[in-house]
Amino acid sequence: MRGAWLRRQEGISLLEVLVASALMATISLAVTLAYSSMRVAQAKDGTSFDGTGAIRNAAQLIANDLRQAAQVNTATDCALGNENTLSFTDPDGNAVTYQLSGTNLTRSISGGTAETVTYPVSTLTVCMVAGAGFPTYRFTVANADYTLTMTVVARLMPNSGGVTME
Numbered sequence: 001m002r003g004a005w006l007r008r009q010e011g012i013s014l015l016e017v018l019v020a021s022a023l024m025a026t027i028s029l030a031v032t033l034a035y036s037s038m039r040v041a042q043a044k045d046g047t048s049f050d051g052t053g054a055i056r057n058a059a060q061l062i063a064n065d066l067r068q069a070a071q072v073n074t075a076t077d078c079a080l081g082n083e084n085t086l087s088f089t090d091p092d093g094n095a096v097t098y099q100l101s102g103t104n105l106t107r108s109i110s111g112g113t114a115e116t117v118t119y120p121v122s123t124l125t126v127c128m129v130a131g132a133g134f135p136t137y138r139f140t141v142a143n144a145d146y147t148l149t150m151t152v153v154a155r156l157m158p159n160s161g162g163v164t165m166e
Helices: 002-009 014-067
Strands: 085-089 095-101 104-109 115-118 123-129 136-142 147-156 163-165
Touching: 014 085, 014 095, 014 104, 014 115, 014 136, 014 147, 085 123, 095 123
Parallel strands: none
Antiparallel strands: 085 095, 095 104, 104 115, 123 136, 136 147, 147 163
């Protein structure tokens, strides 16, 4: 009896090593897959957040440009519909145009090469709000995750000869 006990204490068998290795490999694979799917979910959330920020930045750029516009050429009444292009004249007399080209929101100055402001964008709508007292323009920029609508009021400033936006 004492000899059987000593044989058992001498070490572990090959079968025990194989079972332990298989168990460790299964646990490692499960942890790797969980970590991997967590990284994919974080990346997707990050893309969504970046898309939201990109839409906000694009809308802010449009609003800043409109605030400096000398003349806005968008004249469609919001009650009648929207335009898909925003064009105006900046203080230097340059024609500035924002438009949707595929899924890219582009900006061109005086007919020059259109620069991509942001993407992907699914919607750009622009209209003039009638009866507001001052020329008022509403524009919407949107993608699959986020829609941003801004209203900009134009006021003719005395002695300026132009239009400034607030």
